[in-house]
Amino acid sequence: MRLKSTVYLLLCVFICASAQAQLYKPRPVTALLGAFDEEIKLLRQELKNPKEHLIHGIRFYSGKIAGKRVVIAGTGIGKVNAAMTTSLLLRQFKPKRVLFTGIAGGLRADLQPGDIVLAKSTLQHDFGAVGNNLFTIWETRNPVLKQKNPLYFKADSLLLVMAENAAQQTQFQQLTTQGRLPQISTGVVATGDQFISSETKVLQLMADFGADAVEMEGGAVAQVCWQQQVPCLIIRSISDKADSNANETMINFTTTAAYNSANLLISFLGKLLD
Ligand code: ADE
Numbered sequence: 001m002r003l004k005s006t007v008y009l010l011l012c013v014f015i016c017a018s019a020q021a022q023l024y025k026p027r028p029v030t031a032l033l034g035a036f037d038e039e040i041k042l043l044r045q046e047l048k049n050p051k052e053h054l055i056h057g058i059r060f061y062s063g064k065i066a067g068k069r070v071v072i073a074g075t076g077i078g079k080v081n082a083a084m085t086t087s088l089l090l091r092q093f094k095p096k097r098v099l100f101t102g103i104a105g106g107l108r109a110d111l112q113p114g115d116i117v118l119a120k121s122t123l124q125h126d127f128g129a130v131g132n133n134l135f136t137i138w139e140t141r142n143p144v145l146k147q148k149n150p151l152y153f154k155a156d157s158l159l160l161v162m163a164e165n166a167a168q169q170t171q172f173q174q175l176t177t178q179g180r181l182p183q184i185s186t187g188v189v190a191t192g193d194q195f196i197s198s199e200t201k202v203l204q205l206m207a208d209f210g211a212d213a214v215e216m217e218g219g220a221v222a223q224v225c226w227q228q229q230v231p232c233l234i235i236r237s238i239s240d241k242a243d244s245n246a247n248e249t250m251i252n253f254t255t256t257a258a259y260n261s262a263n264l265l266i267s268f269l270g271k272l273l274d
Helices: 002-022 037-046 079-093 157-168 199-209 218-227 246-271
Strands: 027-034 048-055 058-065 068-074 095-106 116-124 128-131 134-137 184-191 213-215 232-240
Touching: 027 037, 027 079, 027 246, 037 058, 037 068, 037 095, 037 246, 048 079, 058 079, 068 079, 079 095, 079 218, 095 218, 095 246, 116 157, 116 218, 116 246, 157 184, 157 232, 157 246, 184 199, 184 218, 213 232, 218 232, 232 246
Parallel strands: 027 068, 027 095, 095 232, 116 184, 184 213
Antiparallel strands: 048 058, 058 068, 095 213, 116 232, 128 134
16 A cells, blocks of 8 residues: 555656656747848847857857847758757747847738838748649648647737837838838748749749748747747848849848848847846
8 A cells, every 4th residue: 555655656756747847947038040140140249248159069149138138049041940949949048038030032012122021920831742733731730739730820929019119119221212211010921941033932922821921940930939839929121022033132132131120129129128
């Protein structure tokens, strides 16, 4: 009888301990990700008391911006790199929230280089089944809960509202027509392992998924955060129109678009409590 209750007790302790180990206990630190150096350049310049952490070859930089604890990293381009860096980030730094900053191809006709799209949701436009002349989009699967994920990962609503407010108080650099200030909007951001420079694909992404902008990392970062229940927001500034001129347009506008998106994050941090 005694042995039985001891075994039972030990079992309970073991189950509780392993459940505890699974718990994500966020720390008062905000993670700021971009895909490549240009996208995180301004953030690194603003970082006070920077400390470098090399984790599995990825460089993370911790310190303070606007008096708030942050950790910054460049994920590398594409969904796999973005997911890898996000996983290492959550495991090592346990951030309270994850914000992604960078450039994107604008799909909606009114979007011009330098404009900002705050992703109200993201989806992975290239995840699915290919048949003869037919692509069927699939929901990703959550290996933690063994369930289907939603097709669209919604942004954390508080982060979205805070970013909209911060945008009102941010000085953006102008890119196109004289006198036209960069416009801020919310929208659907489509992510895929493809650089889009095709008018046909632009129309398809808008018609099939209601997408406003296209890029190569946001949906992957959002999926990792969703699966670990960490609040996340993807912020993008338009560098091109994803059309046949996308490559040249992007080369001309990347610096300013990346600056605009990162500068919005700095205003955002100024509004945070911790
Ligand atoms: N990032 C910036 N422009 C892009 C485009 N046209 N396609 C995919 N990712 C992008």
